[in-house]
Amino acid sequence: MAAIMALAERHDLVVIEDAAQALLSYYRGNPAGALGHFGVFSFHDTKNVMSGEGGGIVVNDARFVERAEIAYRYGTDRSAFDRGERQRYTWVDLGSSFAPNEITAAVLLAQLERAEEITHARRAMWARYHSAFAGLEAAGIARRPVVPEDVHHNAHLYYLLLRDQDARDRFISTMRLSGITTPFHFVPLDDSPGGLRYGRRHGMLPTTHSVAGRLVRLPLWFGMEQVQDRVIETVLAALKQ
């Protein structure tokens, strides 16, 4: 992010930081979502803190606050009106209906109140996986996540990188036989039909493709402490074959 922000400053660009998965993560001591001119979070139900569907935008640059407020209120200056700064309100820009309904907001509020607790518990489970699989890494069977020193992560997910796609796919099948779902992760956009149609790439992105084929995620959810030992034992047994 430091490199991206420096580049943006040189070329007068606006950075929208995709912090969808990153709530309560820190980069060089600063919270994710506060690093770009805008930060966006997802509260989709796969996230650490969620409301089923939903998200939030953080406006970190005062230049954009007023327009963001207008966009949030259907393109009207209703917020300024509510503060008594206008006699009436009207449509002044683009916008839509972005506010969550009250049920969604209530779920999210309850989650946010426990966000630190949820993150703490996730980090403990993450650390437990990490030490349990040190031997796999030492034996060259799997690689564990590498966390850069200037990052404090929020344990959104735990993954292993296996030797090749065959090993990964066999692992997923073996785990499934024990009733444990271990999904792969995002597939590279540049070989998806939509990505090919709308995007472009520079080079062949060999690291992206190699990692996408070898990566497998392990279950990690708030409250899974009691079953984590079984998951660890099953992973170790599956990778010993």
Ligand SMILES: Cc1ncc(COP(=O)(O)O)c(C=O)c1O
């Ligand atoms: C990195 C990243 N960006 C964006 C999104 C989209 O978030 P939402 O589903 O809330 O629109 C996700 C959700 O999976 C994500 O992981």
